[in-house]
Amino acid sequence: MSPLRPHHPLLPLLAGLALIGCGGGGGGTDAPSGSTQPVVSGNVLDYPFLGTKRVLFLVVEYLDEPALFASTPDGLSQVQRIADTVSDAYRVDSNGRLQLEIDIPWPPLLIPRRASEYDPETSQVHIRADALRAAKLAGVAVSSYDREVIFSAKLWNGAAAHGWVRTAWMSNTLERVVVHEIGHTIGRPHADFWDGDPLGPGTLVRYGDLFDPMGTGQLWNRFLHSSAPFKLRSGWIQQGDILSVTQSGTYQLAPLETPGIGLPSALRIRRDNTSDYWVYQRATEPTLADGAVIQIASSNPFDDLILLDMNQGSPGDEAIDARLAPGEVFDDLSAGGISIENVTKPGDPITLAVTLDPLASPVTDVVPIVDVLSPPREDPVSGVVKFAAAVDDPEVGSLDGDGIDHVVLSILDAGFDPPSLVTSRTVSAPPFEFTLDTEAAGLRDGFYIFQVDAVGTDGGSNRIWYRVLLDNYSKTLP
Ligand SMILES: [Zn+2]
Structure with missing residues (x-):
């Protein structure tokens, strides 16, 4: 057996970038003085x-x-x-x-x-x-x-x-x-496509987003760019590159592929309590470049992204030209009265007139934020495993448990489709955790999901899924 053949020599860290340690959602253990409750500083959705x-x-x-x-x-x-x-x-x-x-x-x-x-x-x-x-x-x-x-x-x-x-x-x-x-x-689900009326009948095409590596890969080449929500979660674009639209206005976009040029890379508009519309330009895709794609992303990192079809009745694959073309309008009157019109003038960056109807009932509840504290995101687990989450409702406070009525912590066996429940605990005050002896419970090695259902005192709830790899076999090896 010859030694390693390095694929390429060690490269120095890119200037100005720090290495991020294991588990993007690993924050939440800093306790302010005088308090025993940790601050919920992370969100399991972020995975740098x-x-x-x-x-x-x-x-x-x-x-x-x-x-x-x-x-x-x-x-x-x-x-x-x-x-x-x-x-x-x-x-x-x-x-x-x-x-x-x-x-x-x-x-x-x-x-x-x-x-x-x-x-x-x-x-x-x-x-x-x-x-x-x-x-x-x-x-x-x-x-x-x-x-x-x-x-x-x-x-x-x-x-x-x-x-x-x-x-x-x-x-x-x-x-x-x-x-x-x-x-x-790195925590990503699939990139799907809604083939049909963006607000009505249609078919969810699993992996149907042709433009994202988490889709089918039909158009795959080494220069494909991930969807904006994935880039944000991975830290490849910054919160400052995303504009959360809360009032009507005309907004211009930087191409998704070239962030940081003084314009937002994407607009984020609340759709309902647990999902947002993401609106951005894929400038390197010839069939999309003159408009903005509109995609739904949810607060559960496990939920697929869904690309909407703004241009139905296309020849070939419906998703190929799914963007909102110049002069076209997308309305979602149910989601706080959103209207998005592509008003781009030739030669200008993509320009969108967004109208939020002040008379419509806006989406106001902020659902609980969940951070998983244990097990570490990147380590397999074995033996006795601690499952722990920190949860708050940011409308109430940022300490673990603030504004939370109860949390249901569950383990699902992902070897089944849909994943099947193994065990579940309801916890009404921090710490939101339990331990599971995986060997005594007779769990087979494999893929599991740590499910956290956080329910706020205001009734708002959020469910997240977190991947777990159970390996009680390694320790038996000589
Ligand atoms: Zn996959």
């Missing part, structure tokens, strides 16, 4: 992924199953090409704020087991553990990496590839799928 991140590409083979790549120099250059493309894609999408440094131990790692021995219910977690152990035995400092992408024969149920917590599992070698699965490991 910035600076230099180290990624391990692990190509594995089994006693009875070959690797997805030949163990030849050709095989290695094939993996390196994928690594280059994935790294480029994230560099472009993040405007240089994220640098993936990808290492490829070579030749493929032999897992000294038969592929046929794995139980497809638990195989993903066990393959991950076995692959990391094989890498460690080969001299790789596996704990110094932020993510791992495992290329393996498909020995699991469901989709060809998955991303969960900090790991992507690939049973194919498609670059766009690697980009997509890494997207799941």
Whole structure:
């Protein structure tokens, strides 16, 4: 086994950018003097992924199953090409704020087991553990990496590839799928398309946003840009790049792809208590560049984004020209009387006249904000696990529990579709937490969801989902 072949040399941190540690939602432990309740300083929706991140590409083979790549120099250059493309894609999408440094131990790692021995219910977690152990035995400092992408024969149920917590599992070698699965490991759901009347009948097309790596990838190339809500959550654009529209006016937009030029990258308009309209220009997409796309994003990081069709009856894929074209108007009279008109003049930045009807009943409730304190966002869990959240209603206060009537903490088994309830606790005062002995409870290794339902004293509620990877197998390995 030869040592690591670095995919490219270590790059210095981009000037002015600090490395963000594990778990973007990890705030909330600073207690003000005289108080024992932590301030809810984070929001589970935010998951900064910035600076230099180290990624391990692990190509594995089994006693009875070959690797997805030949163990030849050709095989290695094939993996390196994928690594280059994935790294480029994230560099472009993040405007240089994220640098993936990808290492490829070579030749493929032999897992000294038969592929046929794995139980497809638990195989993903066990393959991950076995692959990391094989890498460690080969001299790789596996704990110094932020993510791992495992290329393996498909020995699991469901989709060809998955991303969960900090790991992507690939049973194919498609670059766009690697980009997509890494997207799941940084907290992203899918980018869907509503094919039909934006406010009426239609069909939700899963992955139907052609322009986002979390969609189908039909238009995929390494220069594709993520949707504005994803960029904000990852820290690739800033809160200051987003304009929350609370009054009527005419607003101009910077292209999504080039933030920070003195105009907002996106408008955010409240749609209901738990979702917003996001309005922005995809300037590098020829079929969208003359207008603004309108997308729905919710307060649960697990809820898919939904691109709306502002231009129905298109030839080919309905989503291809979904933007609000010049001269067109989108009205949602139910959501506080919103009207958005594209009034762009030739040669000007995209210009939108937004009218919020003062007579309509506006969306006024601010729902509770949820931050997950435990388990850490990027670590698998085992044994006795503490699940903890900090929650407040910002209309009432910023201390944990302010304005909160009760919180329901649940664990769901994501091995089922829809995920099935494992256990649940209702807590009426901080700390909002419970511990679960995963072994005593007989939970199998796999993918789980920590669900937090926060209910405010004003009746407003918010539900969030948080990915959990249960691995009681690793500690049994020699
Ligand atoms: Zn996916």
